[in-house]
Every structure is written in structure tokens, then in C-alpha cells.
Amino acid sequence: MxxxxxxxxxxxxxxxxxxxxxxxxxxxxxxxxxxxxxxxxxxxxxxxxxxxxxxxxxxxxxxxxxxxxxxxxxxxxxxxxxKEDLTLLEGVHELILDLRAHNIQLVLASSSARVTIHRIFKRFELFPHFSHIVSGEEFPQSKPHPAIFEHAVHLSGDQATECIVIEDSTNGILAAKAAGVFCVGYDSFHSKGQDYTQADVVVQDFKALNYERLAALLA
The missing domain is CATH 1.10.150 (DNA polymerase; domain 1)
Known part of the structure; x- marks a missing residue:
């Protein structure tokens, strides 16, 4: 579930x-x-x-x-x-709102520094949607080491089998799988030279994702 x-x-x-x-x-x-x-x-x-x-x-x-x-x-x-033209990726805001409307907890686990995360979250008003923010600078080893996702799962209070990670990088996908979490690989035109073969599911457009589809993946 x-x-x-x-x-x-x-x-x-x-x-x-x-x-x-x-x-x-x-x-x-x-x-x-x-x-x-x-x-x-x-x-x-x-x-x-x-x-x-x-x-x-x-x-x-x-x-x-x-x-x-x-x-x-x-x-x-x-x-x-x-950079005034910086925007959220197409469809991700709708996905965030859809998941929250179904009482799904959202956690951020990014390799970016916490100060960078906060600048982006403030600019796009994302703080109300996420229960926890985890920065890669807090860990001695980066993705593909699973520590960041293991900690994100711990903070969620749920089991790894009750979580899904959405990642766009080879290292991130490997980290999610090493943490025992189902991983959706996001292969967009922004992605360059990444390997998605280890992801459980690969999508190229967030319009292909919603609460019903993600919930079905763990059903």
C-alpha cells in the first residue's frame, strides 16, 4: 500500500x-x-x-x-x-497536488545543498506539500549509496515497501533500489546520458503519473 x-x-x-x-x-x-x-x-x-x-x-x-x-x-x-524563466517541470505540480489530495506523504531527498533546496522551495512555494526535506550534504557518501533514501524512509515513518522514489539519474535509481524502495525513473528530455534499466518503471512525462497509477504499483 x-x-x-x-x-x-x-x-x-x-x-x-x-x-x-x-x-x-x-x-x-x-x-x-x-x-x-x-x-x-x-x-x-x-x-x-x-x-x-x-x-x-x-x-x-x-x-x-x-x-x-x-x-x-x-x-x-x-x-x-x-534566471527568471526557471519553472517547475511540466506536470509535476499537478502530481504533487493529486498525491496530497489523497493523503500521500511527500518527502524530498536531493543531493543538493539544503540552502539550494530552500531557495527553490521558497521560490515555488513547495514547503507546505512536503513533510520532510533531506539534503545529500548531510551524508558522507552520495548516491548511489542508499543512505539518503534510507533516511528519507525512516523520517516518513513508513516501511520501504510502502514508499516510491521518483528519480531521473542513474545514481539515484541505484540508491533507491539499494534502499529497497520501488523506483520510478523519469526519463525526460532534460536527462542526459543516464541509465534507466534498473528502475522498476520508466516514464517520460509526468502526465503518465497520478495517484491511482502509483498506488497500483504497490498494490
């Missing part, structure tokens, strides 16, 4: 990837490092802290991880505030 839906944020609720891409690559240029498209794609689902730990180790960067994260956050916030 479905009781809780756990949402990823970037690429599922809102497409902030172009903003992240701009901020990261502006910083890579400042640092004088070359990050290949393949390397950048492998970071999907990782926390900013873990991304910069990997970059620091690979490129022997003199800055601390905290300094690198702070710089990226500043670049992101500036770009985010200037």
Missing part, C-alpha cells in the same frame, strides 16, 4: 541543471581545470561536497573542499536569481 512518495529535486521537480552547469563550468575555468563531459555526467546525483572532493583529489587543488563549495554556491545563487 502506497503511503509515501520520495522525490528527487533536480531534474524531477525543477530543471536547475543548466544553472548548475553554468556555475560549475565557470568555476572550472577559474580553477584552470578541464572536466570532460563524461566526467561531469558521472557526477549526477552526487553532492557538491563529494564532487569537489573528487576534483580536489584528481587535480590536486590547493583550496579546501569547503572553499570550493562556497564559491560554487555563490556562482549558482547569482545565476539562479537572474
Amino acid at each position: 502506497l503511503k509515501t512518495v520520495i522525490f528527487d529535486m533536480d531534474g524531477v521537480i525543477v530543471d536547475t541543471e543548466p544553472v548548475h552547469h553554468y556555475a560549475y563550468h565557470q568555476q572550472f575555468e577559474q580553477l584552470g581545470i578541464t572536466v570532460t563531459p563524461e566526467m561531469y555526467a558521472s557526477f549526477t546525483g552526487n553532492s557538491t561536497k563529494n564532487i569537489f572532493q573528487k576534483l580536489k583529489d584528481q587535480f590536486d587543488l590547493p583550496q579546501t573542499v569547503e572553499e570550493l563549495v562556497d564559491t560554487k554556491r555563490m556562482l549558482f545563487n547569482d545565476a539562479f536569481d537572474q
Whole structure:
């Protein structure tokens, strides 16, 4: 029986990837490092802290991880505030309202920093719909490690078998499955180079999802 839906944020609720891409690559240029498209794609689902730990180790960067994260956050916030056309992904607001109308609990489990999550939730007035917010910066290991989803399930007060995760990344899908949670893969045109073969169900449009279909998946 479905009781809780756990949402990823970037690429599922809102497409902030172009903003992240701009901020990261502006910083890579400042640092004088070359990050290949393949390397950048492998970071999907990782926390900013873990991304910069990997970059620091690979490129022997003199800055601390905290300094690198702070710089990226500043670049992101500036770009985010200037991007007036940023919107929720098509159909996701309707899905959120439909699930809440059926008393389904919603939990956010995003690799983004809590300050970034709060900026987006404030901008789009999402706080009233979600009972809990979990940020990847709170965990030493990023997706595909299952810790973030295990914690989200714990906060929900429900069993993993009573939850569904909606994810758009390979790492996120693997993390959900490792946590023992049914996973819906969202393969939209925003997704780049992700593998959805491990997802239990794959959709390309949120119009294909509603309370009845999601509840039937766990029936």
C-alpha cells in the first residue's frame, strides 16, 4: 500500500541543471581545470561536497573542499536569481497536488545543498506539500549509496515497501533500489546520458503519473 512518495529535486521537480552547469563550468575555468563531459555526467546525483572532493583529489587543488563549495554556491545563487524563466517541470505540480489530495506523504531527498533546496522551495512555494526535506550534504557518501533514501524512509515513518522514489539519474535509481524502495525513473528530455534499466518503471512525462497509477504499483 502506497503511503509515501520520495522525490528527487533536480531534474524531477525543477530543471536547475543548466544553472548548475553554468556555475560549475565557470568555476572550472577559474580553477584552470578541464572536466570532460563524461566526467561531469558521472557526477549526477552526487553532492557538491563529494564532487569537489573528487576534483580536489584528481587535480590536486590547493583550496579546501569547503572553499570550493562556497564559491560554487555563490556562482549558482547569482545565476539562479537572474534566471527568471526557471519553472517547475511540466506536470509535476499537478502530481504533487493529486498525491496530497489523497493523503500521500511527500518527502524530498536531493543531493543538493539544503540552502539550494530552500531557495527553490521558497521560490515555488513547495514547503507546505512536503513533510520532510533531506539534503545529500548531510551524508558522507552520495548516491548511489542508499543512505539518503534510507533516511528519507525512516523520517516518513513508513516501511520501504510502502514508499516510491521518483528519480531521473542513474545514481539515484541505484540508491533507491539499494534502499529497497520501488523506483520510478523519469526519463525526460532534460536527462542526459543516464541509465534507466534498473528502475522498476520508466516514464517520460509526468502526465503518465497520478495517484491511482502509483498506488497500483504497490498494490
